[in-house]
Amino acid sequence: MKSIKTILYTAALGLAISSCAGYLDEENLGNTTAENYYGDQAGYEGLVNATYSTLRDVYQPTPYVFCAGTDLFFAAHAEVPLGLASYQTLTPGNGQVEELFKTLYQSIQIANMALEYSNETAPYTALETRVAEVRTIRAYYYFLLVQNFGDVTLVTDLIKEPIVSFERNPAREVYDFIISELEMAIDDLPMDQPDFGRVTKRVAQHILAKVHLTRGYDTENGGSAADFTEAAQWADAAIDGQALNLAFGELFEYQNDNNEEILWSIQYAEASTxxxxxxxxxxxxxxxxxxxxxxxxxxxxxxxxxxxxxxxxxxxxxxxxxxxxxxxxxxxxxxxxxxxxxxxxxxxxxxxxxxxxxxxxxxxxxxxxxxxxxxxxxxxxxxxxxxxxxxxxxxxxxxxxxxxTHDLYLARLGETYLIAAEAYLQAGDLGTALARVNEVRRRAAAPGMEAAMQVSSVDLDFILDERARELAGEGLRWMDLKRTGKLMEYTATRNPDIKAIYDSGTDPFLGANSEYKILRPIPLSAISLDAGDYPQNPAYE
Known part of the structure; x- marks a missing residue:
């Protein structure tokens, strides 16, 4: 895929690709190469920090691709991309979808570079931990890709020369890769880090729980009931016995970003912005x-x-x-x-x-x-x-x-409890599912109303309601509804834009080949620049 090739090749070599051969042949007056620059602790730490910095790139745009087109928010202004808001006009030319696809692959190549040069840098005490951090971030990016696009290209090595054609790996293989990488990272990550915001063992466990939970519904791509059991176990490991002790309002208070319930976040200290x-x-x-x-x-x-x-x-x-x-x-x-x-x-x-x-x-x-x-x-x-x-x-x-600038929370304890609740529910352990939900509701209760907020039964619809109450606006709802197969059902009645299209006699999700627009389209720019035959998702062919 030439678009990805250009992105990855540029990121790998730190060069602006030019048609002028003389430019590429210029003498390196400083005699600085990647091998010697990343060959010591200081250089390699900078490369790891660059991997963290890519999180900002992924989440920097106005979050329409994460938050539009669900049952929680509808488009009230023309600047919201109509295809993301109501699906009927969603095409491979959508700019926000293209930006997500492109930025994730750019970010993956930075991670690949960090993993490549981990074998070249001089050993130091934290090196094994840093490699595990990078593996986790890369696995997280592939998790975003497989949820949004289905089958995607696995690029697991640093690309050092142009590649003009790629293949799409089946989602089953992508899930297997993500799980393997996270399991490997968990073995090498510490429970705590001296720097708030670094990946820890609990962060990787939280992500792995969510990966298993998501795959559990996707039986066509290797999911099974065993995934729900795994998800529950990994979520409980990430919880690690920690109760929800803060009042809900404290989680997002001004200058309280680094609170005890935040497992992982994107940092925005003033100097860094x-x-x-x-x-x-x-x-x-x-x-x-x-x-x-x-x-x-x-x-x-x-x-x-x-x-x-x-x-x-x-x-x-x-x-x-x-x-x-x-x-x-x-x-x-x-x-x-x-x-x-x-x-x-x-x-x-x-x-x-x-x-x-x-x-x-x-x-x-x-x-x-x-x-x-x-x-x-x-x-x-x-x-x-x-x-x-x-x-x-x-x-x-x-x-x-x-x-x-408020930090963006990528993993927090309240969601970990709800991942556990959903996993236990789907694994058939209703009692433990109920206990995890009630811990979230206990914390949410007004003083003296804790008993009134407890519930005696839960089902999937209730847990999704609970996720809406707990996580509204945090960029998770589209993936929640896609994961559980509720996207079309919920938006048809709760999102006024989508309901209006249904009421007019049109199904906004119905695309080409009688397929539904549940996945995002592969960007047209990626397909048109690939030298081979890079396939589109069926609803957009």
Whole structure:
């Protein structure tokens, strides 16, 4: 595949490919080669750090490819790619799909380079651990690829010369490779690392649990009931007896990114974002906020659905931990100066909140002019651009004197419990599945309401509801629904864009060859540049 070839070859040699042979023949005046640059600890550590840095590349764009087209959010602005939002017009030319495909392969080649030169660098104490970290990151990238695209090319060695044609490996082989790599990494990883954000044994166990859980549903590609048992065991190993001790709202608090429940995250210290792009995960959730004094730039692009807004029990604190139930002026006043910042809007939703708006207003002089907008259809009206609870999990500050970018969480303990719950459910151990769910709900309960939040039975639909309450906006929902076979069923009734297409008599998921658009298309640029016959996914042929 020439597109991947160019990407990988360029990354491998650190050169800009040129048609001028003289450029490639220029003398290396510094006598610096990859072999001697990466031949000692300092050079090799830089290569490992470069592998971590690729995580930013994968997650930097506005997260439409991760979050659009599910039952939690619908498109409320034209900038959301229509194909990702409602599938009917999803084609191999979709730019966000192409960017994901390309960036994952670029990132894999950086990992391949780190693994290649691990054999050349002088041995040092942490080398074995660093190799295991890189293996885990590369396995994670292949997991993203196989979930999104199905059969994909396994590129496991550093490419040092042009390759003009690739084959797609069956998803069965990709799963086998991912599992083998993670098992190997787990053996060499420590339980803890001195640097927060590095891969640990628990991170690899969390990912491996999710890989087995995902493959368990995919019997065509080697999945079986044994995968669910494996997933449950690996998830429990990652939990390692740790309870969910933090209040849910603390998980995403300002400057609390490195809290005890975060197993793995992409780090965004201020100094590291001065000369490199930060993520854009705070932007698309709205409501519209674009003032210089506000410290944020938000647009109503991915609007919460009625299903998501109404999913939380009155005693469930995850609503207020996920959504901002006030809107202050300036917007970031709720973070930086909550005691004295005027509150423009208040969004009550529980019976107690709705009954107590007079007392709520009287509790602070900052609330005397507040507009109170209770839960109702106006919240999930696509035309409502400014007056609804904002998803706040990734709010970052962009003020002259304060520059803060919230870390992106790739693995956290609350999800590990829910992976375990789903795996135990599918393995037939309903009692343990229930216990794992109830631990998540116990932590989510308002003080004194822990018993009321406990449930006595669970099924797959309930666990997916629980994942929506716990993980909304964290980029996991599309893969959750694809994994469990619920994507078409849930979006047909809960996503108003997709429901409207169904109601008009058209199935938006139905593609070519009577195949459904459950996988993403292989980008047209990759297929057209391959010298062989690189196959497209059937729904897009």
């Amino acid at each position: 001065l000369n490199s792009p930060a993520h854009n995960w705070d932007y698309p959730w709205g409501p519209l906020v674009q003032g210089a004094d506000d410290g944020v730039n938000k647009k109503n692009a991915l609007h919460p659905t009625e299903y998501l807004f109404t999913l939380f029990d009155d005693a469930d604190t995850r609503f207020e931990g996920t959504f901002l139930n006030i809107k202050t002026s300036p917007y970031t006043g709720y973070i930086l100066n909550p005691e004295s910042t005027p509150v423009n809007y208040y969004y009550p939703r529980t019976a107690a909140q709705l009954a107590d708006t007079t007392a709520w207003r009287a509790a602070s002089p900052n609330r005397m002019e507040t507009i109170i907008t209770p839960i109702g259809p106006y919240w999930w009206d696509a035309l409502n651009q400014t007056d609804f609870p904002a998803l706040k999990k990734f709010d970052r500050l962009q003020l002259p004197d304060i520059r803060y």
